[in-house]
Amino acid sequence: MPDPAPRTRPHRHPHPRVTVIGGGFAGLTAAITAAESGALVTLHEAHGTLGGRARTAEGPYRTNEGPHALYSRGPHWAWLTQRDLLGPLAAVPAREGARFRFHRHGKLRRTPPLAMLRLARRAPEQAPVDMDFTTWATGIAGPEAARAAAHYAAVALFHHDPGSLSARFVQERLHRATALPPEAHYPRGGWGEVIDRMAARAWDLGVRIETSARVDALPENRPVIVATSLDAARRLLRDASLTWPSGRTVLLDLALRADRRSDPFVVSDLDAPGWLERFTAQDPSLAPAGQHLLQGQFPIAPRTPKADGVAHAERILDAGFHDWRARTVRRREAIANGRTGAVDHPGTTWRDRPAIDRGDGVLLAGDQVAAPGVLAEVAFNSAITAATLAVRAVGALRAVKGAGAARP
Missing domain, CATH: 3.50.50.60 (FAD/NAD(P)-binding domain)
Structure with a gap:
């Protein structure tokens, strides 16, 4: 324009x-x-x-x-x-949705812990404002599910320690991020x-x-x-x-040559906060023909070096993307510091x-x-x-x- x-x-x-x-x-x-x-x-x-x-x-x-998406219930x-400003949306093909993976205990899995899904179904209003998410969720679903849920919710938090935040704040994001049908849509x-x-x-x-x-x-x-x-x-x-506090996260853009093997659509890290998504799964126009465009975010603590977030991203790539280093045609890294929205600590809304x-x-x-x-x-x-x-x-x-x- x-x-x-x-x-x-x-x-x-x-x-x-x-x-x-x-x-x-x-x-x-x-x-x-x-x-x-x-x-x-x-x-x-x-x-x-x-x-x-x-x-x-x-x-x-x-x-x-x-990583960007529009939540349809907002x-x-x-x-x-x-x-008429929304415009055409890119739907995720069913075959790609089936390639959603969870990184847990060092391996890629097709499903998250069942207790995490049960926890996610709880209405945000049930979570207290003045208690941290880990304490509240552990009392309901146990420590493993609480940890996995906190890390999964980081897709909407961009924070290195989501379990330390207000239970109400995190639960709202966990509830929305696991809704069925999915809320996330892509212009x-x-x-x-x-x-x-x-x-x-x-x-x-x-x-x-x-x-x-x-x-x-x-x-x-x-x-x-x-x-x-x-x-x-x-x-x-x-x-x-x-x-007001915000998150700090390493952003990764990666273009890979397509491979005969099936690359995952999303890898959500449940061992630590981290998210990697293949955006050309729903919109191939985002990269040249025959290439995949990946975008990810890997939160790091305030004084943690960028290299730690990059190393985290590479561990996820090693786990899910065959021969990704040889297939890389473009790579860009950056840090988003205080530019990822507000986070609410216990006792605040x-x-x-x-x-x-x-x-x-x-x-x-x-x-x-x-x-x-x-x-x-x-x-x-x-x-x-x-x-x-x-x-x-x-x-x-x-x-x-x-x-x-x-x-x-």
Whole structure:
């Protein structure tokens, strides 16, 4: 889509205007929501392209920033569908679903422990907020199942020690990640295709989108929605209280030449938190013909070297992917530090995270703020709330301006 920044549209209303800082999933959701309510909106994105962590790489390998999927029971699913923004989805063929493997006791297995599946069926509301997941789950299903469940849930946590987190927080993610039918769906062509459709929708609504437009100081015009990472928001707002724990994980992208043997579709490590997925199983267009595209994430502790996460990934590859080193045609590694969403420790919930409304017309949106949901749902829910509050503020400002103009 061409950069809409240099184009202009006639203003439908006089000022005030909603300003959105950040052009990722949260920023675009907020901009669309505010514009649909009739507000004038300007969106600033520091990078040359929109999307944030939802960007999909250009070129022959259509990688996301780590494993990505859309959960179909979340509120953003209905919102995207209603606006025809979801687009075509890539289904996992039945034969590929049968190649889901669990790494347990050093070997690949077709099934996880039965006690883990029984634990996963428990409603999240049954899990306590003020107890860690391992303690709670061990009392119900025993230590082995508790350990396996915590490590399996890491697919939605990106954390090196998921068992230490709040039982309620982990159980919600475990319950969603093991739901039948599966909640995870894959936008064909990668998440970037969804972002392109959202950007087009924003433009059609009159949103002024400015890319390569870094904002280093909070704008004076309010309301303003800061839809950046929490670290960036803390610097921009000069507010030291804007902190919340997140995960740290090694991201691996790997392209392999196809082999006559059957590569697994997914390997979930139940011995330690780790996840490796062959994304071309559901969408072959993500890599050149005859190649497989794998993406994985292997959480590491705060001071653990990247090499440890890479070594973990290679152990999983050795266990499941025949002769993968000789078949490798592309490899990329990175660390995602504090960029994988909020994690809630015992005694805390999403309500304890940094508030969306910061006062004085400043609002936050993103995946580490006070909004419910799993993965991208937090960014979506916070964006809807922030946009709603911004539109109300715009209405109040217009009313004040109107009253002033009516005075003799």
